[in-house]
Amino acid sequence: MRFVLIKGSDAQEAADAAALKWLVTDRSSAQAAGLYTGMYHFAYLPNSTDEAYIIRDAKAQAQKVIWRLASLGGYNERDLPVALDLENNCVKRSSSGGCLKYMPRSLVTLWAETWLETVEEKTGRKPILYSYAQFLESAMSRSEKLRQYPLWLAHYGINPADPISQPGQRPTIGCFVHSWSTANCSSQWQIWQYSSCGIGKKYGVPSSRLDLNVFRGTPENFLALTKGKWQPEPADMMPIKEPTSINLISITSTDTNKPVEVNVEVFRSIGSPVVTGTVVFRPSDEKIKVKKQTATRSASGRWELKIEGLPAGVTSGTLNYVDMSKTHADNELPLAINLMQGPDLPTPTPTAKPKPTKKPVDSCAKQIKH
Template identity: 30%
Template structure:
């Protein structure tokens, strides 16, 4: 969306002249442009078009973006080729979405409005009001521009039942729309760069959105992107976005969670008393980092696996995590599926969070074309337990060593209510000849222990709790 060079230059010269411009000017003229700051908290957002290319919307969401306004077309002549994908993806990741159309006053305003309405589909609860982007005249005078805007607004308002929003800049509005006050009851989105508080045309006393830059940087977008602020907190944005979100609208946001609206916020299913297998596509398996580096292959358990290259970095850049929620406490065996030829790492480090402890198990993924045991671990009833696998195995990226994330198998060995007394916390019996089994004291062959019975137990337990908070990212 186009804040223009003229806007920036005029803003700059306005700043230079502030010290002397007021002298001798009438009070009414001085206050004609109102400098209006936010009323309180603000939210970060973006507006995008095909110029941003293929956007990684999961990364955008992870960068703290709360809303995105997406271009449908430039008049009736140019359909934005990325609109359909951007429109669907913004909803999928739970970013508040809105549509805008670069308006050409010289073209049929009703045809433009209907084109945008057809592209966006039905106006849904949670969608932001549609936007008319007013930054060109099409060779028309101010009165004709106002008349054209009016027809567009009437068409969109009748179709959606909400008041559309107007986007423009202070000086464009003054010079080319005659500083019209005809739309003062419609929400306004101001474009002005280099200012903490924007100057508004006299028709508006407040702003809803404020475009702050056309050269912002946001994760998931290569190159520049327009950045914006919303004048309010999330509750205010929800209220502005076609009413509060509704359970069943397919978006998990606002005050919804797995307990209040499982239809929109599906939860990671628990491990039952019979155990379970957690595979790719399961809500309990989470891929982290740059998702593009987790390649997918039609192999492995269930016919699908993910793999990435290892690194020798101190921290994981990419990881996979199996989030675990148990119906019954007790001792369980963990196994990971490591299919050939994709499983190549000889020092894949699995971190296991279990019953308030953190243990590590290093394995050679290429050892077995199938299931490899991580050992046996004691798990408590409930969530907040996990298996974590990072790409920072110590094997340099230049070696192109593949690390596989496939299925995890959880098998009950001895449950606490099976009539046998549970083992002491931090200790589990060895499982016979299983060479990979976990034996006593929380020790793992080639790994480390977080058992509180050790001399360093208190410190390790605190470390485990810290790791749970820092490294485990649970799905809702």
């Protein structure tokens, strides 16, 4: 065991807070044990087809990673370049979780190129792209720019110890065609994630399973990834309570049977989107209790807020931007919501339905476990 790749940041607020909690201790402990470490950012793409908006969002998510790396003191001699985890191009989901809208291939590619270039420009190291062959082929366009960045490829079910194993190939006939494809039907990968079923205890990890990876190349190739220290300047550090501005894009409200839908965006003082935080509606009258509200991030600094359970009539209050990390200053704007009384709806009579017994599925059945 020579290196560890740790989740360092996430585009979603709750997941990002959890990543930060573990990153600091895991990185320092692993390096103290003589291991090399890398961190990755889990990306969510924005719900937009505007190229300028796509670029703006990619730069905002890159800024989050740069700030996170700066908070660690920058790169040291045991750090691998940061990685971009890009494996989903769904930009809008239904209430049941199904995907309603996918980002086009050209825009996914533009977003990835922008993120990678922004991080490289600031840190001086080429970041790594993590994904899998089906996504690289179906969700992204072939790009010479992308090809310049190291690929961390996920492909399970074949053994890296087998000299004829080729990750990134179709299980039957034919090749996956993407930016890292070669003429002989292989992929130019740098790191191969060959299993998600590693036994945590064997590696000193408390989780029951973990991902397993192998590096492709010589020791000199590996050490080349660690070259170039980036020591952040004071201006590169994550700000504390940076001033913000909040803008109401739209509000849709009809009657008490339907949720109120609010679209809002929040900007940093320099005009780019905030990279952390969320939004919430707070009624002025404390006696009014909101039954449910859900803020869905549609892009960096932009949310779709659904509010349920408000009474008929006008409910005055504030639309609040709150940032638990205190990177950006909280902000608010007055908001009055007017609802008509919806018609009484019949209460459905629940009917008992037999629940089929699901057979347990072993997700590691065809994977390497060690």
